[in-house]
Amino acid sequence: MRTVIAELCQNHNGDLTLLKEMVWAAAESGATYAKIQSMLADDLTTRERFEEGRWENGVQVAIKRPYLSEYNRLKPMDLDDDAHYLFAEECVKAGIKPLTTIFSRSRIPFISSLGWDAIKVASYDCASYPMIEELKEQFSHLYISTGATFDHEIEKTSNILKGHSFSLLHCVTIYPTPMNELNLARLDYLKQFTQSVGFSDHSLVSRDGIKASVAAMAYGADVVERHFTILPPDQTRDGPVSINSEQLAELVNFAKMSNEDLLDYVVREIPEFDTMIGKVQRQLSHEEELNRDYYRGRFASKVGDEVIYNWQDRPVF
Template identity: 55%
Template sequence: MTTLIAEFCQNHKGDRGALREMIAAAHEAGATHAKIQTAFADDLVKRDRFEEGITDEHGVVQVIKRPYGAEYARLRPMDLTMDDYAWFVDECQRVGIRPLTTIFTRGRVKDMVALGWKEVKVASFDGASLPLIRSLAQHFSHLFISTGTCYDWEVERTAQALGIHSFSFLHCVSIYPTPLAEAHLNRMRWLRRFTPSVGFSDHTLVARDGIKASLAALAMGADVIERHFTILPPEETKDGPVSIGPKELKELAAFAKLPIHARHAEARRMIPEFTAMLGSETRPLSHAEMLNRDYYRGRFASRDAQGAVVWNWDENVSLPGEPGAA
C-alpha cells in the first residue's frame, strides 16, 4: 500500500479548528498520514549573514536575505501548543488517519515522545544530522527522511547509522517551487540502494503543474508521496502555491491504487513532461539548492542549560535523554 502524506505545514495558521477540518478532509480524500511540524518560533536562530544577505559583484546571490525579526513575526502566530500536538494525535487516531510530525530540533524530541507518535519525519536539511536522527530512532518506530539537500556521502552515512531501524528515504528538490525539469525522479532508484522504502516529497507549483510530478513518481514505483495540503485558497498562506487540495489528493490516492504497470503506462500517456522529469540518479546540487541548504540547515536549533545554541548535527554536545547523554 502506498503511503500518502498530507503535509499541513503552516496552512492551518495555528488554528485548531482549521486542523480539525484538514484532518477530516485529508482522510476523506485518501491520505494515509496527516502531518504537522514540530517547529517553534522561539527555536529560530538569528544568524547575522541572513539579515541583509550577500550579492556578489556580478549580481549573483551568494547568501539569501531572510531577516530574523520578520521571520519570527511570521512564525510566532502559527505556533501550536503542546496541548494542540496532543490533541492532533488523538484526533487523527479518532478519525482513522495516522499522525505524523517533522521534529526540527533535538530539544523537542523529549516533548513529543510521550504524545503517542509512532512515526516521525526528518526534514531534508537535517537528513545528515546524526545526533537528531539517532535520538529519533531511539524513540520512534519508523523515520521518513527527506534527502533533498544531502550530499551522496551524507545519505550513505545516515543509512549506515540507522542500520536495521525502519526508515524511508524521500527524494525531494529544495527549490520552491520545483520546475518539472528539475524533478530528477531517477534519484529514487539510487536511494533504493539503502532502503526498500523510497518516495518523493513534491514541491512543484500546483497552478502550473498540478500533480504531474507526484503521478510520475508513483509511476516510477514510489512507495511514499508527501504533498503539501490545504483547504484554503493558495494565496492565503506562504505554502499555498505548492499545496494541493482535497480534489487533487483524491486523484493521487486513486492513481496510487493502480498496478505499477498501469501507473507507468498512464503517466506516459497523460504527462508530456514525463521523460524530462526523470533526470539523474546523482548530480551536484544546484546554486539555488545550495543557497537553501545554507539557510535552512541551522534555521532552528536547541539550547543547552547555559543558553548556548546546540545544532542538530553537533556530535560534541548531548542533550538530556539523548543516546550517550550523561
Template identity: 35%
Template sequence: MFQIGDKKIAQSEPAYIIAEIGVNHNGDMELAKKSIAKAAEIGADAVKFQTFNSKKLVSKYAAKAKYQTQNTSSEESQLDMLKKLELSYDDHIVLKNYCEQLGIEFLSTPFDTDSAKFLNDIGVHAFKIGSGDLTNIPLLEEISTYKRPVLLSTGMANLTEVEEALEALKGTETAILHCTSNYPTPVEDVNLRVMNTMEQAFGKIVGYSDHTLGYEVTVAAVTLGAKVIEKHFTLDRDLPGPDHKASMNPEEFAELVQAIRNVEESLGDGIKRCMPSEEDTKSVARKSLVAIADLKPGDVLTEENLTVKRPGTGIPPKYFSLLIGKTVKNEVKEDNVLTWNDVL
C-alpha cells in the first residue's frame, strides 16, 4: 500500500495534490511560510520544497537553462542564482514544523546524498526525486535504504532509464510521475498517454508533475488515472526568480483543486444505471403504450387502437407486440397510458 503520512494513494482514493513551492520562497522564510499557509487553505495535500547545497549541486561553470536565463539576470551564473534560493537545514526544520501545525504534508526534493540523509533524519514521510536525478543511481540507492515512499519524476527519460531507476529503488514503494522538463511545457510535448504506458510496464501508481500553463492538462491527467498531481505554486507570478512565471497563483491553484475534485466525483463507479437526478426526467422523456381511442372492457388491443407516446409512466414500448391481441380489462380513455392492470 502506498501511503504518505496518513493519506493513502490508491486507485480508490482521491488524487494526492502537491503544491510545488520549490524555490519560489526566494530564500525568504516569511514568504515560504505564507506560501505554505495559502496552499493549506486552498486544499493542497502537501507542499514541496527543494533541499540542496548550491556548491554540491552545480559547477561554477554550469550554464543556466533557457527558461532560467529568461526569468533571471543573464549575467548571473546558475551557481549564484541558486545560492540566493538555498534554505539552511534549520530553515527546513522550521518549515516542516509549520506544516505540521497547519495539517499539510511537508515534502522536499534532495539534490545530493547529504541532503537526502538530512531529510531522512528529520523524519519526512516520503521522498520526491526530481527528473534531473532519475539517472543519479548512487542517490537513488542511498534513498532506497531509508525504506520511505518515493515519488519519482521522469522528465527527459526514456522507458529504459525509468526501469533502471526503479531497479535502484528496489524494495521501496515508488509512484512514477510523468513529466516534461520544460517551463512552461508546450501542450504538444505533454504526451499524457505515457502514464498508461508506465503503469502497464511497471505496475506502479502513476501521477503527473505538470509544467504546462493553466490546468486543462492537469485535469486530463486525473481522468487518465493520475493519482499524484504536482504543480508549481507561487503567491505572485511577478516575483523575481526562475520558476514564478510557470507557476500557479493561489486563485488559480484553488480552481485547479476544485476542478480535480469535481472531475473525480464525476468519474463515478462505472455502473450504468439511472441516476437519482434523472428519475424525474425519465418519467417525462420516456414513452409508454397509449390508447388511440376510448377502450372499454372486452376490447382487443390492435395496432389500430394502440400507439407509443410520452409520458413514461405506463407500460414500456418494448411490450407493444406482446400486447397486440390482449383483452382490455378496464376502461381506458383515448390518449391515456395503459398499465398492466388494464390488460387481462
C-alpha cells in the first residue's frame, strides 16, 4: 500500500482528549501515520514588515500577520513535551505510526529522543540545510515537502540526503489549491532525486473531495499527506482543507489499488485529470511568493538573546 499520512495539524484545537480521538479515528480509517506539528508559540519570530503588511506601487509585497495576534492564536494549541508523550502512547495503542513536523532546530534533541523512525519537514524548511543535516543524523527517513521551493534548493537538499532514505512531496502553497494549479507533473521532476515521491494536498474538500490525492497517486505518488479532522470544517482554521474519517478511509482504499486500476479509475471518473497535470517547470505565483516570505522564518530557535533561523549555520544545541 502507498503511504497515507493523516495530518492532524492544529485541528485538535489544543484539546488533548480530541487529539487522542483523532489518533484512533485515523488508525481506524487505515492511515499509515498520524502526524502532529511540533511548533511552539514561543518560537514565533517578530518581523516588522508583517505587522501591517507592505504594498509598493499598488502591489502587495508582504502579508499582514501581526506577531501578538498570531502568538495569542497559537499559544492555546501548543503541544508540550507531555503532549508528545501522550500522542506517541496513543499511537501505539491505536496501532498507527507517529509522525511530526518540526519547525525549529532547537526542538530536534527532544523529538529525536522519542525514538520515531521518521520526521516531516515543511515546505518552507526544504532549503534549511543545517536543519536537514541535523535531521539526517537523527532519523532514518525524512519526508520533505517542496512547495514554494526553488529547483536549486531541492537539488541541494537532495544532495545532502544522497544515500539516505527520503521522500520528496510535491505541494502547492496556495490555500486552498485550485485543481488547475496542482501541477502534478512536478512529480516527474522530483523522481530524479529519489524513488519515493508524494503529494501534500491542500485542495478544498467541499468542492473537490479527495480527487487531487487520488489523481496524484495515479500519476505516481507513493506518499499522500492530507489534513484530517473529526470536527465540522468550520470549527478549525484548517477545516476547509481537511478530510473526515469516511473520506480518509476512502483514500486509503484508493492507496491499496494497483497502478493500472487506479489510473483506469482516474481517467474514467475524474474529468479534470488532464488539467491537474500541468507543467514540470513552473514559476511560483505571487501568492506563493508572499507565503514563502512570511512562513520561511516564521519560527526560529531562541538561544539566549539570539534568534537563529533554521537556515543559519550556527549552533543551537
